[in-house]
Each structure stands twice: as C-alpha cells, then as structure tokens.
Amino acid sequence: xxxxxxxxxxxxxxxxxxxxxxxxxxxxxxxxxxxxxxxxxxxxxxxxxxxxxxxxxxxxxxxxxxxxxxxxxxxxxxxxxxxxxxxxxxxxxxxxxxxxxxxxxxxxxxxxxxxxxxxxxxxxxxxxxxxxxxxxxxxxxxxxxxxxxxxxxxxxxxxxxxxxxxxxxxxxxxxxxxxxxxxxxxxxxxxxxxxxxxxxxxxxxxxxxxxxxxxxxxxxxxxxxxxxxxxxxxxxxxxxxxxxxxxxxxxxxxxxxxxxxxxxxxxxxxxxxxxxxxxxxxxxxxxxxxxxxxxxx
Numbered sequence: 001x002x003x004x005x006x007x008x009x010x011x012x013x014x015x016x017x018x019x020x021x022x023x024x025x026x027x028x029x030x031x032x033x034x035x036x037x038x039x040x041x042x043x044x045x046x047x048x049x050x051x052x053x054x055x056x057x058x059x060x061x062x063x064x065x066x067x068x069x070x071x072x073x074x075x076x077x078x079x080x081x082x083x084x085x086x087x088x089x090x091x092x093x094x095x096x097x098x099x100x101x102x103x104x105x106x107x108x109x110x111x112x113x114x115x116x117x118x119x120x121x122x123x124x125x126x127x128x129x130x131x132x133x134x135x136x137x138x139x140x141x142x143x144x145x146x147x148x149x150x151x152x153x154x155x156x157x158x159x160x161x162x163x164x165x166x167x168x169x170x171x172x173x174x175x176x177x178x179x180x181x182x183x184x185x186x187x188x189x190x191x192x193x194x195x196x197x198x199x200x201x202x203x204x205x206x207x208x209x210x211x212x213x214x215x216x217x218x219x220x221x222x223x224x225x226x227x228x229x230x231x232x233x234x235x236x237x238x239x240x241x242x243x244x245x246x247x248x249x250x251x252x253x254x255x256x257x258x259x260x261x262x263x264x265x266x267x268x269x270x271x272x273x274x275x276x277x278x279x280x281x282x283x284x285x286x287x288x289x290x291x292x293x294x295x296x297x
Contacts, residue, residue, distance in 0.1 A: 003238055005269055006031035006246040007262050008069060008210070009040050013255035017041060020258075021058055027263040031065035033210070033248035034111070036104055037072040043103045044075075052110040059111060065246050067208050068108040068116040076100060085121020086139040087132040087163050094135055097121070101143045101154075108152045114245050115153040115208040117181035118143070120164040132163055137175065144177045155207030157181035160189045160219045167198055179207025183250070184234050185214035185221065195229065199237035209238065210248045211269075221252050223261060224268040232272045 007029050012020035017040045024032055034055070036043045041051055059066055076096060077083045084093030101118055108116045123132045140156065147154035156178055158170050167187075170180055180202050184195035193201070199209070211234060213227035214220065224231055238247060249269070254261045 003235060003269075003273065004030035004065065004244070004246050005266060006033045006065065006067060006248045007265065008033035008035060008248055008250040008252065010035040010037070010069065010071065011249075011251040011254050011261065012258045013037075013039070015255075015258060017055065018058060021055075021062065021064070023258065023262050025062045025064060027266050029064070029262075029266060031067065031114075031246040031248075032059065033067045033069050033117075033208075033246070033250065034113075035069040035072055036107065037075055041107065042075075043100065043107060048103070048107070049110070052107045056111045066108075066111050066113040067246055067248055068104050068111070068113045069248075070101060070104050070116065070118040082121065085119075086136050087121040087123045087127065088135075089124065089127050094139060098139050098142055102146050105143070105147050105150050105152045105154065109150045113152070115155045115179065115181065116147065117155045117157050117208050119157045119159040119181075120162050122162050129163065136163060137173070140173065140175045140178060144175050148177045153179050153207045155179040155181035157183055157210075158186060158190075159183075160186055166190050166192045167202060168192065171202075180205045181208050181210070182206060183210040183212075185210070185212050185227075185229060185250075186219075188214045188216050188228055189219045191216055194233075196233040196237035199234065199241060199243070203241040203243070206241075206243065206245070208245060208248065209243065210250045212250050221250055221254075223251060223254065224265060231269070235269070235272055 007024045009020050021032055041055055073081045084097050086097055088094050104116050120136050144154050158164050158166055164170055187193050187195040187198050213222040213224050213229045215227045249265045251261055
C-alpha cells in the first residue's frame, strides 16, 4: 500500500494560501492539512463561504485531499494564545470555541476534508479539573453531534499539557462519534506509548494522523532526523493497519524556510519507504535528502 502524505499550512505561514497549496502540490504531496487562520481561510471573515469554495476549487483542480486543523494561536482572542477553549471558565468563551469548531466543520464539509482536528485546551490556574471535564464533555458532544449531522469526521487530538493530554485520557472519554487525531510525536513527549504501538492500538478510532520528529519529553516539532522518532517504524505501522487517510507533516516552527522544508520532509518520508528488507536509519535518510546550504544536526 502507498501511504498518502499532506503538509500542514501552519508551516507555511509566510505564504499566501494559494501559494502554499501550490508549493505543497509541486513537492509531490497528496493533500494539505489546512490550519484555519487570519491569513489562511479566516473562518470569521464575512466572505468565508466564498473563500472556502475558492480553496475547494483549487484543491479539486490539483487533486489534493485535505484535513482541517484548528490550532491557530490568536484567531479567537488576539490577546491570549489559544484562548478561549473548551475548558475555559467563562461559558461565553466556551461557546465561542464551540462555534468556531462548528464553522471549521462547515468548512470541512465544503472542502470534502477527511477530518477536522481539534484539542481540549489547558485549564487556567484555579479551575477545578473535575468541573472542566464536565464543560469539556458538553462541548465535545455538541461538536461531535454537529459533525455527524454534516457527515464530517470530528477528531480530538491529545495535546501535551492540556486536559486531554494522553491517549489514555482520550480513551476515557464517553463521546459517541468522536475520532482520534493522533500526533505520533506527542507520544514521545508524554512518553506514554511507542508511537508505532499507538497506531496499532487505536486503529479503529483513527480520524487523522500527524507525523514529525520530536525528542522525548520535549514538545518541539522538529524536522525529520533531528529527534528521537523512529519514522520507518511509524510508517510501517500505518502500512500494517491499512491506513488510507492522509498522514500530515506538521513543522509549525519552520515557516521561515518552508520553501526548503516542504520538499525535504517528503523526500525523507519517501526514502523511509524504499522497498527491500533494509530501511535506512534516520541519520542515513537525512544525509541522502539534505539540501546543500541547509545546516544539518
């Protein structure tokens, strides 16, 4: 089976959305993980439907699939990163987050996206975590029900430091219709599971999968070859479970060199998928895909 790869537009933040999509297409990807943001299909713009239709037309013309991501930093509140969330104490704030996620689902419907990915949020100091879990469950059920009505996959991403941080936290939720957005790098951060083992364990609930390199215990998205991720093992696991959806590369800290990193990341992944019994080590693959002039570890 041939795995399908996408690149996340949060790693092309200095490009216009149509230029970012073209860059991703020209590199050879099968899709785009589109992070809705003020400059990339702003979901709160008056013309959001027109813009969504325009982006859908571009994706269709270029034969690219898509996943919708919702992790923009200051989209909802220009004064507070990632706020409000599903676990914000203010009920109006939580409602604003739910409304945003519903809008993302509507955009996902227009784009025929494979999934809409989102996370729980971080409870502020002084917020009772048991109460926050009640707020979270209410929001998740509302979002999941809306997604089911629209025929869109709603996928929750466990995120280091958030109320839903680990795969065990996700497994403990009772929300019918909610899928998992698995960022394999996060398994290294929390050190809860081997990333490849997580693919096998949660295969029946996978809504979307992200991949990048990370170091154990450090939540920093790194280019392939600079962390501890066993990329070939993760790709083998996705092959073994017949994962047919997009595998999304997320290098959110590398927009300043997206012209280089978009192509280099896919070259690395393709090197890891060479046929034969001996897959290259990450170090070998990095050397073989290195671009002259780009510093290497």
